[in-house]
Amino acid sequence: MFGLGAKNIGIDLGTANTLVYMEGKGIVLREPSVVAKNTQTDKVIAVGSEAREMIGRTPANIAAIRPMKDGVIADYDTTAAMLKYFIEKTVGNAKPSAMICVPSGVTEVEKRAVIDAARVAGAREAFVIEEPFAAAIGAGLPVMDPTGSMVVDIGGGTTDVATISLGGIVSSTSIRQAGDKFNSAIINYVHSNFNLLIGERTAEDIKIQIGSASVEKATNIESINIRGRDLVSGLPKSVDVKAVDVANAIQDVVQDIIVAIKETLEQTSPEIAADVIDHGIVLTGGGALLKNLPDVISEATKVPVFIAQDPLDCVALGTGKSLKNIELMRKSRR
Numbered sequence: 001m002f003g004l005g006a007k008n009i010g011i012d013l014g015t016a017n018t019l020v021y022m023e024g025k026g027i028v029l030r031e032p033s034v035v036a037k038n039t040q041t042d043k044v045i046a047v048g049s050e051a052r053e054m055i056g057r058t059p060a061n062i063a064a065i066r067p068m069k070d071g072v073i074a075d076y077d078t079t080a081a082m083l084k085y086f087i088e089k090t091v092g093n094a095k096p097s098a099m100i101c102v103p104s105g106v107t108e109v110e111k112r113a114v115i116d117a118a119r120v121a122g123a124r125e126a127f128v129i130e131e132p133f134a135a136a137i138g139a140g141l142p143v144m145d146p147t148g149s150m151v152v153d154i155g156g157g158t159t160d161v162a163t164i165s166l167g168g169i170v171s172s173t174s175i176r177q178a179g180d181k182f183n184s185a186i187i188n189y190v191h192s193n194f195n196l197l198i199g200e201r202t203a204e205d206i207k208i209q210i211g212s213a214s215v216e217k218a219t220n221i222e223s224i225n226i227r228g229r230d231l232v233s234g235l236p237k238s239v240d241v242k243a244v245d246v247a248n249a250i251q252d253v254v255q256d257i258i259v260a261i262k263e264t265l266e267q268t269s270p271e272i273a274a275d276v277i278d279h280g281i282v283l284t285g286g287g288a289l290l291k292n293l294p295d296v297i298s299e300a301t302k303v304p305v306f307i308a309q310d311p312l313d314c315v316a317l318g319t320g321k322s323l324k325n326i327e328l329m330r331k332s333r334r
């Protein structure tokens, strides 16, 4: 008999954050997907929050690595080491069955890599679920009903857009434009306008504090004082960055997300389109928290837009809730 002695777990293996859901308990771990390693010995020094603090601050012999990129595994060994740490932290030495999310539209090879990494990390068996489907379950959408729902999950690496009905994905689009691209647009803007070099963490702080998906509405938000290294003098320097300029800098990424939503709507049947008009589009993932995003999406699509409750938790909750289907998935695999 499978699963005896070990609780099944759901894992949201994200580009920015990894969450673990334990059957009967709910979400038991939320950590950044970061690993600090000694570059000479390859030994893991820190994982999660502790490793994230080290980004941009490491000496030559230490590297703070984000092993996931654009929603998929970029560094296999480091991902496996990170998962091992998180699995041990939540279930100890027990070998759980695991349900792990992957962005929609990933290749078989990319799926296989996730399953293998989970097994190397200590899972007895692993299954994958498409991230927008998990997000929709976690957001409480009626995924099993004969009614169309639309979910847009904006993470660090990917934006996954999907319409769902009768327990399956009807149409979906996944683009590699999400939170990380907002950050790099901000880094580029500060670089070219102030000759100032800032790190990923500073860019993320700017986005969270004064970022706005709407340029017009950004004029009501103030500016922020930031620090970095002057590219000409090489010395530390601080400048004031205006919200409206940040909004302009990230507009291309916002527009790409809107195009992906429109394309997904175009692929659906008139019935599902009608359902989406009635029930609205639901946003999940950390990117859903970008100020004024629901408004600009709603304006562009003429459809009401809502942010799910606890958007950062939806995918993990969805992987957790689909653990009850593990027996079915086992059978279909045989």
Ligand SMILES: Nc1ncnc2c1ncn2[C@@H]1O[C@H](COP(=O)(O)OP(=O)(O)OP(=O)(O)O)[C@@H](O)[C@H]1O
Residues within 6 Å of the ligand: 012, 013, 014, 015, 016, 017, 018, 070, 071, 072, 131, 154, 155, 156, 157, 158, 159, 178, 179, 180, 204, 207, 208, 211, 284, 285, 286, 287, 288, 289, 290, 291, 311, 312
């Ligand atoms: N208040 C906020 N405003 C704007 N962006 C935010 C906010 N809070 C978090 N984010 C962004 O959300 C992203 C992380 O979201 P999430 O944890 O859903 O991603 P992920 O699941 O790890 O990534 P993916 O699903 O693409 O693999 C980061 O880019 C982070 O900067």
Ligand SMILES: [Mg+2]
Residues within 6 Å of the ligand: 012, 014, 015, 131, 153, 155, 156, 285, 315
């Ligand atoms: Mg995610």
